[in-house]
Each structure stands twice: as C-alpha cells, then as structure tokens.
Amino acid sequence: MLIGWLARSVGLLVLLFLAACSGMPGPGPQALEISRLAAEENVSSAPLPYVLVPLDPLSVSLSNHYQPLGFQTEFRDAFGGSRAMTVGVGDRLTVNIWEPSVDGVFATSEKKQTSLTATVDEEGKIYIPYAGRVQAGGHHVEALRRAIEEALRGKAVEPQVQVLLEENASNKVVMLGDLAQPGQYAVPLNGLRLTEAIARAGGTKAPVFETVVTVARGRNRGTIRLDQVASLSGDNIWLAPNDTVIVQHQPRAFSAFGAVQQTGLHPFHAEKLSLAEALAQVKGLRDDRADAGGIFLFRFEALALADHYGKHRRHAGRTGEDVTPVVYRLDFSRPDAMFLAQKFMMKDKDVVYVANHPTAELGKFLSSIVSPMLGSARTVAALGD
Template identity: 50%
Template sequence: MRLPVVALLSVLLAGCAALPGQGPAAISITAEDIESDNTSAQYAVVPLTQSTVSTVQAYQPVLFGRKFGDVGGGGRAATLGVGDSLAINIWEAAPDGLFSSSAGKSVSIPTVIDQSGFIFIPYAGRIPANGRTVEGLRVAIEERLKGKAIEPQVSVLVEGNESNSVVVVGDVVKPGQYPLSVRGSRILEVVAQAGGAREASYETVVTLKRGRSSGTARFEELIDFPDNNVRLAPGDNVLLSHKPRTYSAFGAVGQTKLVPFKTESVTLAEALAQVGGLKDFFADAGGVFLFRYESADLLRRVRPDLEGRIPGETFPVVYKLNFRQPNAFFMARSMEMRDKDVIYVANHPTAEFGKFLQLIGPLLSNYNAVNRVITN
C-alpha cells in the first residue's frame, strides 16, 4: 500500500514547480542587473528608509505652477478689449455746454467696444479702445473733447469686462464666464466665484487650458502648494472634474483588488490593512513594493546617483519596504498613498512548498485512515 503513495508523492513533487503563484518573488523584483544598471533600467528601485520617507513627504509638487508661471498682477487683466461694456461720464464747467441739460452739467453715455476695437462718443467721434487701459481711454476722450466741450472732465467705468474673463465649467456649483479683477485673479478665487467644487476637494481635479497648453493638478495641490494657484489670463478655460483616487493591491495580500480612497489621506499601513494585510504562509515580509510615477526632481533627491540619467519630468519608481525590520511599521504609517499607486507583496520562497503541503494534506489523511482500517 505504501508503494502507490510514494509514487504519488513523487509525481506531486515533480509538479510542485507548476503550482500557481501570485507573482514573482522579491528577489525577482530587485534583480542585480536592475539594481546596478540604472542607465538601462525601465524604473528606479528606492529602498524605503526614514530619510526617504521624510524627503517624499516634504516634497512640494509645483510642476503645474511652473508650466503656467504667473501672468502678473494687473497686467493683461487691466486692459480693455472687444465686447467690454463701458459707462462714459462727462462733466462740463458751465451749464450751457455740449453735454449739459436741465438735469445738470454732466451726462453718462453707455457704450460697447465694437468688433474693430472702437467706441463712439458724440462730438469726439470714433476712439480706439481695444488694448488700452481705463486711464488711457479716459485721457484720450478728454483730449478729443477739448475745444468742443467746456473744460471737460471724463471718467470711464467698466460695467462688463467680457474680454478679460475666463470660463469655469465641469463639477462646479455655478459654471459660467467670470471676469478677471483688475489686480488679477487666481484659480481658487474664480472657482470660489463659481460656487466652489461640487465634490470633495481631494476627489477633484483641476485642468487649466491656455491656448494650446493644458495642465492638470489635484484641487488640494492648489491649496497645499500656493505656487500651483497661478494667476489666470484672459481666455483661460478652467475645468473641474470629479475623479476619485484609487490604488491597486496585488500579490500575497488578503484581497487583490482596486481600492478607492475613503478619506483625504491614506498611509501605506492603512492601505495594506484595507486589503487584509500580508497573506499568511505566502507573503514575503521583506518584499513589499510600492509602484508609482514620481517627479524627476524628487527622484534625484532620493537617488542622487541617477543625476543626468532621468528622462522627462516623471519617472517610474519602485519603493521597497522590509517589514522584517521593526521601524518599517513606523515608515508605513508615514508614507502617504497617491492616486493610481500599486502595492505588490512578493511571495515568500517557501510559499510553493506550503501550497504543496496543502495539496497533499487530504491525500495523506485518507491514506492514514485506510491504513488504520487495514491494520485493524
């Protein structure tokens, strides 16, 4: 009776290598050729140390702010343009002037800058207004009226600044066209005029379209890092989109799945807990990996040896955490997750043998039961 069992065990042992796995082992991820040859590697491996975690957490992503820069306070937003509605107020020194009436020695003339960029004022004719400042237009009107009106005094009020406006659409309370203030308006100010975002700030993405250029940032990044809250230019389009953040977990974890962020911040420790933690008998505690795209500037800070060898503004990074070290739990509590992060927990080298024991366990139990019956 023992011979068939021995034969069966031999077959099972031979097929052990064919047992299904949950992914490559930790040694496969950190292969020596990847670690040592950063020039040809498709990603950079960064061990998670306390210094690395501190650098990552302190880093301020301002790629959005750098792309659009600053148009300057007052600049273009202080000039007039086609479509602007104006109120021209004219006063004269005597009651018998051109613009005097029984109601007084002044008149208010409503006008709109036409498609050719001009306005019309009685006795002054057509006056170019497009591209001029309010003060420049006021002086031009006074000059045209000298010798015609009696010591004219002019003021220009902007009632509708259509040419210096931006469009805010998407997931805001009041989408529409909003004028820029004379001092210049920033993204958050215009979004506030539009009633704010409909969804939570940490689930909202801001896209700014300026001419042929466009850029995207998380709404919270405009608040946390003021350099990203850039001044808007006339004609800009601002789109707010509801895009909940998610992360994925693979490998030897309790549950392999896509997990949405339920709070504003989620740490690596919390992310692992939400998928059931590391899987007993299978997980390699020394092979926990976090995959994400990092700013090239940040990567140069955590891996100075890669200076000059990182193409583009972002680069794929694999952070490695060893839970066999006690301080790894503290680092996991400090490392915050980001949208589209991927967690992978490698298999332990003995995991395949554990699967083998689970497979043959019932067979051995049946054999022992039969053997006891035969013996008795």
C-alpha cells in the same frame, strides 16, 4: 516497501521542483527578483528600468514632504495680480467729460461735467459726441481715456476725461463641471486666482481631496488635484481672461496585488491614507504565502525627488515626462517597519504589491500533489495488508 519507494520519489520530485521553481509562472514577481537588478547595479552599466528605494525614515520624509508644482511655467508666470485691463467687445463703459468753461460743448450752467454710457460695438469702437467713433477694443482703460481726450482736442474746451469700466463683458473666465454655480465670471482689475474663481462659482460639489481641476488657456492645458492647489500657493495661479476652468469629481484610489487578502482597486476613504491603513483596507497580508520582506509600492515620482535618493537616480528610466518609475520597498522584519508604514502617505494611482514567499510555491506543490500521492499510497498499503 511501497511507502518507502513513494517517499523517495516524492523527495526526488521536490528536488526537481526546487531546481525549476524559478522558471515556473506565478501571480507576480518575488521580492528577490525585484531586488536582483539593484543588487547588480555595481557590476552592470545598463540602467535600471526603475528606482528601488528602501523605506526608511529619510525616504519616508522625502516622499511625504516633496510637493512639485503642478502647473506649467506658462500658467504660473504669464499673469499676476493687479494689471491694466484691456477693453473688449461688449464691455459697458461710463465716460465722464469735464470742461472748465460753461461755454463748452459738454458743460452747462448747472454743472461742468457730462456723463455718457457707451457699449463697445462689434468693431471694437464707441461713439463720443463731437469726437465720433473712437477705437476702444484692445486698449487699456488709461489708453482709451487719453484717446478720447485727444479726439476732443480743439472741439471741447480743455476737456478732462474719465473712463470707468462698468461691465466687464470681454474679460471673463468660464467655470464648468462639478460646481454649485457654473457659468461665466468677470476678471476684476485686481486679478482673480483659481481658488477665488471656484469660490465665486459656489465651490465644488465633492470634497476638495476628491476633486481635479483643469485650466485651459489657448492650446495649453494644466490639470491638478484641488487639495494640492489649496496646500501649495504656487499652484493657486492667477487666471487670465478667456480661461476655461473644468472641475471634475475624481476620487483617489490605489491598486493592490499579490499576497493580500483582497486584490483590486480600492478608494481612499479619507483625505489622507497611510501605507499601514491601505494594507488594513485590503484586510492585510496572506499568512500562507506573503513575504514579510517583500511589500512594494510602485509610483511615478518627479525627477527632482528621485535626485534626492542619490545613487538610485542615475539608474532610473525616463518616461518622456518629468517623472520616473520608483519602487519603494518595506521590510516588515525590521522592528520599525510598522512605524514607517504608518508615516508613509499614499498617493492617487499607487500600486501596492506583496510578493510571495519563496517557500509558498513549494507549499502549494506539497499540498496539491504530494499529499494526494501519499494518501493514495497509504490506501494501497492498507488494502495489501
């Protein structure tokens, strides 16, 4: 009789638990809760705080192949390739002067040409005999050549001038950080791209996919992963004189939470990591409480990529930058789920969350409360007999 009463009491407790389980705290949201707002999007005008995107062949392809330019417009458009080089303080120049007559001030009986070496002084000037101090700083090489010719006009016999930039001390970039040979490097007349500058500095100490590059130009700063620079030509920018390039070793990592075997922060062990490999790295899902239809990946994506997801984009919240929160959902009950997980590529700072199955809380309740009660009831009944 006691057992029957206890069983009825347990049944009542279970009903009460099921009625109140949605309000109980847990280790994270359930799949139904994450998807609820998306299901109500047609009946509500309030914008969603994120974009919910089911993983399918189209969304996997869009995510894997979309590569936004990492550097801002001012880094990509301000300079480009060969250009006139500006002379500056400290530059060493060779000035060749020709005269057609041996009676000229620079010509001799042996040759009609004189070579002069000059270094731009702290006031940006160089000294040329008979012409005096000529302003060189701030001028392009060709403009300086014409200025010297003009200064010698009437003093030399039909002078012809050539100016060669021998040591480019003022047009340099500074290379710092995790490089084999950090230091100052001159910007040649034909220009200097970011990858060329890193190569001149001996290359990076860490693998390319674990390296981040920051370019500081005046008040502007741009940061990008070096493997993106190597794969996307638009991010292999032309450097400008006085740029500072900082190379840092920053291994990529993702976070895992919820019903997985190993929660926490996990590094990328290879250049490329798929969602399937990431789940294997955390030792898979918890069989006792994981919801096979509730594997989620949280990521900030570019607004342009979110636009490709169609109607989801208009409900996305903005972060103040050109990115928006995106939640990808993988349903392992689909026959093609494992193939999708193998193709979907992880990115740095991704967050993987596996939701609890709705029955998981009930299972914990039964094992922690009901089973001990039934055991105690059987013991009391046995003593009564």
